[in-house]
Amino acid sequence: MICLIIVLSSCSENKQQSFILVDKSLANNAEEHYVDSTIGVRGKYKIDLKKFRTDSVYVEIKLYKKDLSNWKLVQNFHFLKNGVLTCDVEIKDYNNDGLNDCTFKSSIAARGANEIKKLFIFNEKEGKLTFIKNSEDFPNLQYNEDLNCIDAFRVYGGTQSVFAKIEGDSLKEYASVELFDKKITIITTAPDGSEHVIRNETYEGDSYIRFKNFSPLEEYKGNY
Template identity: 45%
Template structure:
């Protein structure tokens, strides 16, 4: 009887301390499956359409071309997608798709107007704003009749408040900061090139020329009492104010 009790307790001791069973027990805990419901996972990079614009009557050769602009944003950025199409046999054939960045503050405010005096409307949209709204930054795309496409002017967003200048047959920009500058520009391939300007700053008015390599040459600089710095010009020699812009 005594030997029977000893064998019974020995069986309990070794049976409960079997290393193999311990190991299996630990593995079972590690293999515990956690199920995550799909509904609890949120999309963190959702693309949202902000604005949409279509024109098929004013851009380029009227009625022959169509420009579409869609503005999108996601968690990281805001951008525009521009599609440019040509009508062929009563169908629109897409010729270009251009994606460009913009800020997430202002609306695109797309416009079609002639910037190079070829009587064909070009395309701009507002990509940013500066100087508390005084500097409207627009991206300019010129319509080219020879290719039937839009040509992106790569540095147009460096020059705020762009407009066509009928007096000099060029483009001018009006920059507002601690003073103001009227800058006169020519389209040079895919960029705007400055060739002259009028700066009003710290009671001085300076009229200058700019060479093809960017070198400045002052034509005249004079101190003017009570200088009205918020003046835009449509010519630099002779000086002619742009009264409609002031």
């Protein structure tokens, strides 16, 4: 049985088409197959992601660049992956440079509350993807338009909203808001790594809150 899901995304002049193909008998026995040509410079690059299940579960990611009428392989990544989750690939701009980047779900933690992703940022100068090596340390990551950063949401005995900047191939945390044990703690982190507590006091409200700003303190509303 073949399950073909068509996903359409539009650019200013024409529509690019992506698809997820779930069929073990096709795509070189790939369990999932995702292709998108809106990554990076639209129409000039495409990403091809496949999930395979053998003795282990792994993902292969290939980046191609268009060379006249052909596609030239630029990069090839391989990663082990949680076998239960689908890849749930997202192509969007994560660093506000106008070029689409990429994430896929690699694992899950805290009984499903912490969604773990691998993040790849398109580097226009090099024409390649930069794998953000510590992106899995920032669960439920997303792009924060208000602060032009990446924010994350860690769930454990309490919760922590984390704010980070992309620096090279890593995310560097610069602030956090923690709700734990009926306390709220806001910490900023200087470039040299030193931490400064700017608020630490009793908090009687809901502990499951994701914040979109730490100064002034502002919550996300609705879905996030």
